[in-house]
Amino acid sequence: MSKNRRLAIRSGLTIGDLAARTGLAVSAIRYYEAEGLVHPWRNAGGQRRFERADIRRLSFVMVAQKFGFTIARIREVMQGLPDQRTPTAADWRRISTGFRADLDQQIAALEQMRDKLDGCIGCGCLSMKACTLYNESDQAQHYGAGPRYLMGDPAPEAGAD
Amino acid sequence: MSKNRRLAIRSGLTIGDLAARTGLAVSAIRYYEAEGLVHPWRNAGGQRRFERADIRRLSFVMVAQKFGFTIARIREVMQGLPDQRTPTAADWRRISTGFRADLDQQIAALEQMRDKLDGCIGCGCLSMKACTLYNESDQAQHYGAGPRYLMGDPAPEAGAD
DNA sequence: CCTTTATCTAAAGTGCACTTTAGAAACTAT
DNA sequence: ATAGTTTCTAAAGTGCACTTTAGATAAAGG
Numbered sequence: 302m303s304k305n306r307r308l309a310i311r312s313g314l315t316i317g318d319l320a321a322r323t324g325l326a327v328s329a330i331r332y333y334e335a336e337g338l339v340h341p342w343r344n345a346g347g348q349r350r351f352e353r354a355d356i357r358r359l360s361f362v363m364v365a366q367k368f369g370f371t372i373a374r375i376r377e378v379m380q381g382l383p384d385q386r387t388p389t390a391a392d393w394r395r396i397s398t399g400f401r402a403d404l405d406q407q408i409a410a411l412e413q414m415r416d417k418l419d420g421c422i423g424c425g426c427l428s429m430k431a432c433t434l435y436n437e438s439d440q441a442q443h444y445g446a447g448p449r450y451l452m453g454d455p456a457p458e459a460g461a462d
Numbered sequence: 463m464s465k466n467r468r469l470a471i472r473s474g475l476t477i478g479d480l481a482a483r484t485g486l487a488v489s490a491i492r493y494y495e496a497e498g499l500v501h502p503w504r505n506a507g508g509q510r511r512f513e514r515a516d517i518r519r520l521s522f523v524m525v526a527q528k529f530g531f532t533i534a535r536i537r538e539v540m541q542g543l544p545d546q547r548t549p550t551a552a553d554w555r556r557i558s559t560g561f562r563a564d565l566d567q568q569i570a571a572l573e574q575m576r577d578k579l580d581g582c583i584g585c586g587c588l589s590m591k592a593c594t595l596y597n598e599s600d601q602a603q604h605y606g607a608g609p610r611y612l613m614g615d616p617a618p619e620a621g622a623d
Numbered sequence: 624c625c626t627t628t629a630t631c632t633a634a635a636g637t638g639c640a641c642t643t644t645a646g647a648a649a650c651t652a653t
Numbered sequence: 654a655t656a657g658t659t660t661c662t663a664a665a666g667t668g669c670a671c672t673t674t675a676g677a678t679a680a681a682g683g
Contacts, residue, residue: 326641328643329642329660347660368575372565404576408572411648412569414528415565476680477630509630510630532669
């Protein structure tokens, strides 16, 4: 029970501490380590120990996931953080900004698709060749194997309606 | 080779025909049948035969997927189509409209999150208690097991920044 | 008629993001 | 010292949306 360890000043946070503070499952944190999103060290007994800054890293991961980014993309973005020193507010600001740009793009793509859908609803077709939604998406098909319901698809061109 | 079957006037479209006209893989169409999104009949030899209207159904599925809807949700929406007669343009218009409402909501949710992200970037926190992004999402956690990168999450409240 | 292509079923595999399980070792509290 | 957590690893399981594989049957073309 890690209940009252006097703020764990001793030697870093345990995985349980981190789980408690982020709301993540312990197993998820281990998974994120395997994916290279956090880099705990080990204590004498072989247990993971984390820095306080890792709370921030994991929180960032959680938010990024909420926005629909994959682990791979999140790892990429987080490469922008310093490796040796603790990231500063400015560091976070910097990578969050790039992240925001992606988000803007996603929203724009969604809005474009919505507008096209409006056209299709108007004509009642929603399936025929005239409908831009299909013509462009037919080619786009197959973005890697699994489910491709990540919205960042190839931002349909504006014209051709 | 179903190349020149005189428009397949005979007895409905084969699964291959449908694949050619929608761009879907044959296996995907079988999967969609298993999921209840299309209901082909069988010919004497036990092969699937589809109506022309099924091109439309499948195209609808494809577009819906592009927008990030799950098969379950798509099936739900498509329950709104008539079972016995061929759906009319008005039928498609009707279900597409409900669909558009969902989409609007998703966009709105994304925009709200973006705005909050702006606040977080501004303060450089992106992880602490002050940040609305975590406080609300911590609770929300766990939307079914697998990957939950579907953006339709619980539309964060506007206030509290 | 015979070969080629298409289709069939059932089962297993894929990729992402995890969780669950099992058995063992470490740590904490009493 | 001992009981009760926690943590460890490795491996398997989960859910979604499919694809791939294998072996068998059906349909089409020459």
